[in-house]
Amino acid sequence: MTVDFNAIPLSQLSIGSSCRIGEIGLNGLLRRRIQDLGITPGTTVECLRRGPSGDPTAYVVRGTTIALRKEDAYQINVFPI
Amino acid sequence: MSITTEKDFLQELNKEAETIRLSYVTKLGDRIIADIYKNAEQISKNVILNDTNKKNWTLKLDNYLTSKIFGYPFMLLVLGIILWITISGANLPSDMLATALFSLQEILSRGFLDLGAPAWLHGILVFGVFHSVAWVVSVMLPPMAIFFPLFTLLEDLGYLPRVAFNLDNLFKKAKTCGKQSLTMCMGFGCNAAGVVACRIIDSPRERLIAVLTNNFVPCNGRFPILIAIGTIFGVGALTGQLQALAVAGIITGVILIGVFVTFAVSWILSRSILKGEASSMVLELPPYRRPKIASVVYRSIIDRTIFVLKRAVSVAAPAGAIIWIVANTYIGEISILNHLAGWLNPFAQAIGMDGYILLAFILGLPANEIVFPILIMSYISSGTMIELESLAELRLLFIDHGWTWLTAVNVMLFTLLHWPCGTTLLTTHKETGSKKWTLAAFIIPTTVAFTVCFILTQTVRLLGLG
Structure with a gap:
């Protein structure tokens, strides 16, 4: 497996920029939920906006907007585009 | 082995x-x-085919509705406007319904007398059953018929997920789920419905906290009490639209207290009997949609208004009969109702109310809608039956029974914070499957209500303000 040094956690993606999903480090029910919503390796995701108090953050995935908490987004590795 | x-x-x-x-x-x-x-x-x-136009609309709206500056004020504004429309719109139809139903009561009453019905039967059916039902219908139907459609409209527009988005960080600090704000929104209609709605929360611990605190959002059965007292004691001098606006302001304040208590109790529960860390939350923010008016009206009137009203009437009718009996059965010189109220009075005085008020809350356990009619019935049971068609007469009745501004504030706070109604408790039992948590759902709000009213009353009396 090649190690990509450009990978960052999804939570560190800045607003307005996009990324490609790498590895999803979540387990159990949340992993399933995330995948059900179409967040799978290779998917393009755009960081849309943060909530009024800085968390959660809304992401655009496959045309839908999905909000995730910082702690959960931190577990998803992404490659900024 | x-x-x-x-x-x-x-x-x-x-x-x-x-x-x-x-x-x-x-x-x-x-x-x-x-x-x-x-x-x-x-x-x-x-x-x-991608409709980019529609997407741009949602983006632009969200730039304001979930922004740092406008996000929170806008939520408050929406709440205030909904309450204001409800209060100012419900006034006239409420009065008309009351006038119609109470003149019907007179006709009924005369009919009973003409037929030579015994006094007790006349009392139970007309002054007990009919009077309570008439009160519940005339006080509850108009605000519900306005509030529910407005709320369903908001739901249909897609605004509610934004409320959860805006508030999630606060819920995270209380170690609960942002979706709790959605279950609280449902609670405005009916707490039993709010408790059922808690199923949308994935973590069992966070779901339980949402169930136990749902009651701190005033349901439709409690709104009329808040509106009536807010109007009588809060803004007596104002008239017309200004009055409705001021009452909407008072009720918004009461709701904010309820929201604050929800956060506080959730925070405490997350650090005591329901200890645990905040789990994950995945929230979809759908695009804003043009609401389907016909479906909004149908859903809000048939599914909600009629449903809640039916429940209220089916509880109010037998309760009205029982209360009339209790108020008109004498042990010695004093009626059972007065005995009970007298016995409760010392406790009630400590929290700034009187025995009749506390008794009304206790007898109102089956449904909060009947707390007010019970109170009025017990206040006037000693004298002759008077017609209470206007709030001014109600104000006189309350002041005659020693109400001050402190009594009014305490009754409003107690209405907001006290134990859930019977239906909500039954639903809690069904949803949690546990007697222990149902008991907790009763004890937590009760403790909060008594504590808050006690501290407020004693402080005010100590400072000599009351």
Whole structure:
């Protein structure tokens, strides 16, 4: 497996920029939920906006907007585009 | 080999098998999911036209509705406007319904007398059953018929997920789920419905906290009490639209207290009997949609208004009969109702109310809608029956029974914070499947209500303000 040094956690993606999903480090029910919503390796995701108090953050995935908490987004590795 | 070690061995084996299974299932599952999405992507590319115009609309609206500056004030404004429309719109139809129903009561009453019906039957059916039902209908129907459609409209527009988005960080600090704000919104209509709505919260611990605190959002059965007292004691001098605006302001304030208590109690629960860390939250923010007016009206009137009203009437009718009996059955010189109220009075005085008020809250356990009619009935049971068609007469009645501004504030706070109604408790039992948590759902709000009213009353009296 090649190690990509450009990978960052999804939570560190800045607003307005996009990324490609790498590895999803979540387990159990949340992993399933995330995948059900179409967040799978290779998917393009755009960081849309943060909530009024800085968390959660809304992401655009496959045309839908999905909000995730910082702690959960931190577990998803992404490659900024 | 003893049974316990055999069991242990089996359990360990099971655990290992599960680990191996999971490690493969995750890989296999990932491949299946990736494949399904690849297929779906291809299909959607061919058949779906993207409406960028609609998306831009949602983006632009969200720039304001979930922004740092406007996000929170806008939520407050929406709440205030909904309450204001409800209060100012419900005034006239409420008065008309009351006038119509109470003149019908007179006709009924005369009919009973003409037929030579015994006084007790006349009392139970007309002054007990009919009077309570008439009150519940005339006080509850108009605000519900305005509030529910407005709320369903908001739901249909797609604004409610934004409320959860805006508030999630606060809920995270209380170690609960942002979706709790959605269950609270449902609670405005009916707390039993709010408790059922808690199913949308994934974590069992956070769901339980949402169930236990849902009651701190005033439901439709409690709004009329808040509106009536807010109007009588809060803004007596104002008239017309200004009055409705001021009452809406007072009720918004009361709701904010309820929201604050929800956060506080959730925070405490997360650090005591329901200890745990905040779990994850995945929230979809759908695009804003043009509401379907016909479906909004149908859903809000048939599914909600009629449903809640039916429940209220079916509780108010027998309760009205029982209360009339209690108020008109004498032990010695004093009626049972007065005995009970007298016995409760010392406790009630400590929290700035009187025995009749506390008794009304206790007898109102089946449904909050009947607390007010019970109170009025017990206040006037001693004298002759008077017609209470206007709030001014109600104000006189209350002041005659020693109400001050402190009594009014305490009754409003107690209305907001006290134990859930019978239906909500039954629903809580059904949803949690536990007697222990149902008891907690009763004890937590009760403790909060008594504590808040006690501290407020004693402080005000100590400072000599009351």
